[in-house]
Amino acid sequence: MTSAEPLLSVRDLVHQFHTYAGTVQAVSGVSFDVYPGETLGIVGETGSGKSTLARAVLQAPRPTSGSVTFRGTDLTTLHGTPLLQVRRHLQMVFQDPFGSLDPKWTVRNLVAEPLIAYRTGDRAARRERVDEVLELVGLDPAIHGRRRPRELSGGQAQRVAIARAVALSPALLICDEPVSSLDVLIQAQVLNLFERLRTELGLSYLFIAHDLALVKQVSDRVAVMYLGKLCEVGPGETVYREPLHPYTRALLDSVPDTTPGAGRATVTISGEPPSPIHPPSGCRFRTRCPRAAERCAVEEPPMRELASGHAVACHFPLVEEAALVEEAAEHEGVPAARATSRSDEKI
């Protein structure tokens, strides 16, 4: 899965907004890589800066500082035509399909627009490409092609938005809450469509959502974001089975479950996220963290890798390094003998 060269490499990305009330620290030094064919999921709650992060990657608007390297080119140094040329390989799908589709245009014209904007092929070639991508996302060009957005259901409109995004054969699709406005059955259809496009077109995704289960469903690796910073990154399965950051554990415990006998989701953290204008010193989660100590207020925890590919920014992670290494060895030797008691510990 992870070939040597990352497709997208983000380093120390910072995005601030200046308001009357002060400077909003929306994204504060975020670094991650997305490899070809990989899906990186980013989970975060309202105000965590995940949408700002998505836009900062696309340079719309430009981040305050940091670098965004796509196929070896730093986008933050590009302007004008060179930036537009790179951007065609990075496309975005938003939460509200009706907000991103012009209500007066037909579906066919909406899907053809990016092709015209980038002057791809002649009229006949574009016609063919529009038919092709509409088929690809599960819409009938003859029936749906002539409709306008208001004649579409939410799921169909989101398919049109996805068709627009893939029309130019991008390498990376950035999805910001792409299924949050859809009913659960339609949501499952669209999630399966994303999976199909990934295997058929070899797409990579930066998949942003607030729903942990949904992100895990589509992602190879999952990053958890809180108040403008990443607090944990790792393979989806590992993050879910053995969360290292207290915030990740809290998120996992808040998810309601339909498993018979699972019982109620528990309230794991109290209070509200602090204002991003005055984020807490040290670790930003410390004001709500059950494990917080004096050190957390003074010293910002650096991101450190405790197991292969599993990193956490916490002074007091739920599982310490030594335990993880031991367990990995044990896991390789006798898989059945894996101790589970540790993950049952409540915070």
Added chain:
Amino acid sequence: MTDALLDVEDLKVTFSGRGRPVRAVDGVSYSVYPGQTLAIVGESGSGKTVSCRAVMGLLPRTAAITGSAAFAGRQLIGLSDEQLRRHRGADIAMVFQDPSRSLNPTMRVGSQIAEAVRAHRPVSKPQAREHAVDLLRLVRIPLPERRFEEYPHQLSGGMRQRVMIAIALACRPRLLIADEATTALDVTTQAQIMELLLELQGELGMALMLISHDLALAASYADEVIVMYAGRIVEQAPASRLFSRVRMPYTQALLEAIPRLEHPAHAPLPVIGGRPPDLSALPPGCSFAPRCRYAADDCRATEPPLAEHEPGHRWACWHPVQGGPPAMGPAGEDRGAA
């Protein structure tokens, strides 16, 4: 069991604007008992919200309502606005999805709560203020005296929803209807608000109705769950039973389509194709038959009645799902554009 607090019997709501009449709610019957938590679950357009608003008298005049809805023995359907106002707030209160749309942005939140208090009780302004601060404390808002003076935009989404709950509780209603009350909130905030609602329910002895699209939420917090599809109840059972012995194929499809943490990544979700039917031109027979993987000829000919097939478990299906836990069916065709 004690007497029902709210008894809804064969409720039908039809919207007749231009074109064919739309049968949004089609013969819905259920009861809510004191102290109970009842969840009504369904997709957009299933009639879950319309059926509740019909009971509260909150539908536009174009809605034709028939059937009965008795609150503590008193018929609500057909009452004038004036008469209904005595029940709204005092007997039944409602919390909606978007707190920022329900709150007045130019009024301090405390005044809005005090206004709700004074609308129903003959108290002086200082008394109402005192009462409003108590309500803010009741919904666990820290520093209630200070929050009283703040405007809605100064509060977070979770805090605003707490204010809405405080307003709804101003007259100690016996039934609280939460219509997608946590849908716009984050998961950790949702857990806090749901926990608060259940605590308050215990403290005040209210009945609680959760209207939601989220089956998992219903499973976690409700005693009894009703599943609606195309204006009808298609399955009803105690929450613990519904999720271990689902009978209606529609409920099963809903359950299977939810992404779960236990599932491996990239595994296709079992989905059903198609869309809910057009409520102005319902097919004969079962409304779910065109999308159902178990549908047979009888499903398309005759509508299955909602009947109690097992103790406490009602469903409307000719070919219910058999056996124990829901089997993970094969991945369906994911083209939903039929």
